[in-house]
Structures are given as C-alpha cells and as structure tokens.
Amino acid sequence: MRKVSGMKLTNRLVAFVTLIVICAIFIVFVGGALSFRKLGQDYLTHYLDGIVEVIDQELADPQGSQGLSRWLPKLLKASNVIELEVGSDSGVIYAFKGLQKLPDPNILHEGYYQLEQNPGFYVTLKSLPPYTEFTYSIGAMSSISLAIMTIILGLVWGVNWLRQQLQGSELLEERGRMILAGRVEEHAVGDEKEWPATASLALDQMIAELKDARQERSRFDTFIRTHTFLDQLTGAANRVLFDSRLQSALQDQETHGAVILIRLADWDELLAEQGKEQADELIHDVGMILSNLIQRYPDTVLSRYFDAEFAIMLPQQSVKEVRLFTNQMLNALERLLPPPPLEPDNWCHIGLTTFASGERRGRIMDEADMALRSAQLQASNNWFAFKKEQQGEDARGSVRWRTLFDAVFNANAIDLYQQPVISALDGEVVHRELLARIKDENGVQIKASRFMTAVEQVGYTVRMDKQVISKTLASLKQLPPDEVLSVNVNVTSLLERDFVRWLRDELLQTPRMVLTRLSFEVTEGALVKHLDAMRPIARMIVGLGCKLVVDQAGRTIVSTHYIKDLNVDFIKLHRSLIREINLRQENQLFVRSMLGACGDSRAQVIAVGVENEKEWNVLKSLGVAAGQGRYFAPEMSLAKQLTEDVKPTKFLFRSSHKK
CATH class of the missing domain: 3.30.70.270 (Reverse transcriptase/Diguanylate cyclase domain)
Known part of the structure; x- marks a missing residue:
C-alpha cells in the first residue's frame, strides 16, 4: 500500500534548487582556491628561478662571487627566502639563514637547482609560500564577495518566486491530505488557486459523483429493506x-x-x-x-x-x-x-x-x-x-413505578450486568455491553427491557442515564486497561442541554486513557429521528476519545446515511434479524444491505442475540465483524467481575461447539 509522503512538493523543489546552487558555489570556490594556489606556486617558482639565474651569472664572473655577501642577503630577504646554500662537491661557498620566526617550519617551500654556467655547483633554498602572510581584504576580495552575495540574493528571490508559483500545488496537496484523513465533506470543493487546475476540477467532480453514489446506494439499500419488510x-x-x-x-x-x-x-x-x-x-x-x-x-x-x-x-x-x-x-x-x-x-x-x-x-x-x-x-x-391464564405479569401503575425508581436512585442501587461482544476474526472480546437491572420491593430483579418503558413514562430517563454513566466511569477505572465497556444512553437524555453539559464535564474530568475504553450506544430509530440535534453531540463524544455505537439497527426501516455522517464505530443489528437467520433469506438480505452501507466507512457490523452455532456460521459467512449473545456468554454481574478481576476471554469457535 502506498504511503503519503511527509514532505511537500514545494519543499522538495526548494531543497533541490538550494542544494544545486550551494554545490555550484562550493565547486567554484574549491576550483578557484586550487587555481589561486597553483598561480601562487607558479609565480614563486618563476621568481626563484630568476634568483638562481642571477646567482649563476654572478658566480660565472670571477669578480662577482666576491660580492655575493654584499647584495644577496637583501635580495633574499625581499624575496621571503629563509635559507639559501650555494656549494659544490668541494663544500659550501655561501650560506644564508634568515632570522624570521616561523609558526610551522613544514610550510616552507624547498628548492634544489643545478647551476648551468657553473657545472658542479648547486643552490638549495627554503622560502615562504605565497600569500601566507596575507589576510582577508575587502578591497581585494570585494568582487568575489559581491558575486557570492548576488548569488545568495538571487537564490532567495528564486525560492520565493518558486513558492508563489507552487502555492496552488500545495493547496491541492493539503486538500488531498484532508480527504485521506476522512474530512471529505469539508473539502468537497477546492480553492480556485489550486494547481494543476485540471486535477483540482477532476477531484471536485469525482467527490461530487462519489457523494451522489453514496446517497444513491443509501437510497437503494433503503429501497431493498423497505420492499422486503414494509x-x-x-x-x-x-x-x-x-x-x-x-x-x-x-x-x-x-x-x-x-x-x-x-x-x-x-x-x-x-x-x-x-x-x-x-x-x-x-x-x-x-x-x-x-x-x-x-x-x-x-x-x-x-x-x-x-x-x-x-x-x-x-x-x-x-x-x-x-x-x-x-x-x-x-x-x-x-x-x-x-x-x-x-x-x-x-x-x-x-x-x-x-x-x-x-x-x-x-x-x-x-x-x-x-x-x-x-x-x-x-x-x-x-x-x-382471548381468555387465557395470565402468567404473573407486572401491572404496576405510574405511581408505583415512580416510587420504586425513587427508592432505587436514592440508594444508588442500579445493578450493572455485562455481556461480551466477540470478534468473528480472532475470538477476542471487542467490548462488554452494560445492561442495567433493578430490584423491586421484594428483591426480585427486573431487566431493563421491562422497566425502561416505565422510566420514559415517568420522566426519569436523565436520572437513570446519569447513574448508569457514573457507575460505568467508576468501574472503568478499576478494571484492567484492556477492558472496554459500552453503555446505553437514551437519545431523550442527549437532547437535554443540562444532561449534555453534565456529560461533557464528567468526560473532561476523566483521563484520556479511560475514555478510549468507553463506548456510548444509542438506538437507531431515535438517532435518525433527531439526527440534526445529535450531530454536535456525536462529534463531542468522538472528539473526547469515546466510540459511538448504534444499537437496534433494523428495528425500524431508515436511511443509513447517518453512518458516514456521524463517524459511527459499530452498528448493532436488532436481535429479531438474527433469530433463525439461517432459515430466513429476507433477514440475510437485510444484513447484506447493512454491510454494504458500512462498506465505505469505518463502521463494523455486530450481530446481537446469537443463540446457536448455525446462526453464527451464517453471520460469519455474511461478513459481520463480531457477535453478541448467549451462544458466547450469558449476562454476568459487573460487580462480580470487579471482585474476581476477570480478564478478557478468548473464544475459540469449532464446528463441534455446542452451547
């Protein structure tokens, strides 16, 4: 898979041009220095050849050799000659040694010459190399300094001009990064300065067609489900x-x-x-x-x-x-x-x-x-x-329910049970869904499926959700760091401004490492009904690090465009779609439709209410990401798990497995 480059195109070109110019300056500088040194060496050799020639001529004259000691030292000193020796096989006839202090004797230039007019005689000398005593001079180096400054100024101007010319390319590249980051809706239409313009226009058209295709796909999926079940x-x-x-x-x-x-x-x-x-x-x-x-x-x-x-x-x-x-x-x-x-x-x-x-x-x-x-x-x-015997139904009225809820809330007596969601890929626990239960006056436990309707009727939804979320956050801090919990929240509560403010404050006070292990579940029907009001709340939940789960998907036939709109992490299918799905082709068609709707998003489909191996095999063949139900594990008290410090269980599925 191709990876996105971490360096912008403009930075690449600027770095390339700058490197080329610096390399050119360095090469010219090195070449000039070598040429300068070679010229100095040639000049010194030519000058010393002249001195030797004069000595040769003076030695050829019978009277000239006697005056060497008179005029030669001045010539040698003026010529930066430190040592000189004139001799033959018979011995040295003249020697000179200057009194200059040298920082490093190894820098001296040494020369040995045979005298042409006086065979058998030789001259050896040591002199200072050229330019050793010279320092930088603005006057002498002004032309070179000016040339270098001109090159640098030209480079700066050229880089700025190149950046201006490639600004449109940078805009197009930044837009591509945002699209890869999932922010397609915000960058569906590009800036007029984007370059190349044809690529920008093509990207606009492709995004528009993709958006229309997604809407058409959502409409088609809704059409399939509608004609199948409505x-x-x-x-x-x-x-x-x-x-x-x-x-x-x-x-x-x-x-x-x-x-x-x-x-x-x-x-x-x-x-x-x-x-x-x-x-x-x-x-x-x-x-x-x-x-x-x-x-x-x-x-x-x-x-x-x-x-x-x-x-x-x-x-x-x-x-x-x-x-x-x-x-x-x-x-x-x-x-x-x-x-x-x-x-x-x-x-x-x-x-x-x-x-x-x-x-x-x-x-x-x-x-x-x-x-x-x-x-x-x-x-x-x-x-x-039809007259039949009633099987112990609970005929509580609103007053009795309200009295029971007041007692439960005041005593903070909500019991949390958990049921794991198991990955279809490796059998690991994806998260554990929390299920609320309460006890009546006689100590008989009541499931949420029985009392949640009464909670909504008496207007205690917010109180219920607050206590459940508070208990969940407290439990997360005690559980091992690899445990993930999912808590159900009523959309009615999320529409209350005071509850949302309370929830935000509670989440902000919770460490980020804990929030990444928390998921919020909302029902699909209520979510789609109040989609506009739920958008900012969903963004807040996801932005704080929590995951968003849509529960009871398929209980009502609605459009699935909310999956991409809200960046949903998991879609939980309603248990009525899972029961005997191996015998119901229409339910399999519905699951395929939901999987197709989640195909171009990060949402994963979870089957809820799996009861036997046949159902699970069909669901895995359809492509669901995970399953939940009594086939994997029964509901268990979360307090018991906290006491026993239960680690996540890995479920291995075999064809001979029986539940």
Missing part, C-alpha cells in the same frame, strides 16, 4: 417483519405483551364495487389512525398482515393498558366513515390475546384470530379478548 401502501411493517419481531419477543426472557388483529369486513365486495383506489384509500386512512395511536408505546410493531387485516404487537404492557388502548383504537376507527358497501356499524372487528416469553408464535396468532372471529360474530364494530 408495506408499500401504508408504510407499516409487512407480515414477514411482524412474524420476525414476534418470534424474537417470545424467545426473550421475562417478556410479555399483547397481539391485536384488526380486520376490515366485506373487503372483496368493496374492491368489486368501488375499485382498488377507493379500497387503498380506506386502508391508508386506517393505517394512519393506528400509526398515530401507537406512538406513545415504545417498541410497538404495526403491520399490515393481510390485504384487509392489520396486526399490532404491544410488548411489555399490562392487560389493563392493552384493554384501554383497544377501546381508544375502536373509538378512533368508528369515527372514520367507510365507503359502501361497508356498513358503518359493522365494518371493523378487533381480536386480541396476550403472550409471554416461551410461547409459540403460531399459537399466539391462532388465539388472536379466534378472538377476532368472536368479535365478528357479534355483528357490530367490537373487540374481543
């Missing part, structure tokens, strides 16, 4: 999604609720007399009424089960609340005037039944259908409930 006329869930959600709810522990069937009478006659357009309009109106009524009940599923039949699943609601809701629904539907041949007093019939964890889905739907037929026998707009 009814096209009403926008409600279809039968496939409803059965999947009901099956998932029945397999969860400590789950209860109700299934309601709403059937429109004389549907075939309405189609025959009024046509499909009029019939579709009635279905749309009924779907709008039902959709508005279920808004105040979280995790409720509305489905167009058949052409003229709707199904509603109300989880975690008491029988009293379900009956109240059914009455309200019937009153709302009766205010709707159906077209003929439907009778205004006998066109809508409702059947309901309750369910609890462990029951079979087919039996629940049969009970609801029998209740619906009983309502039809009454020949009027009416509802009927």
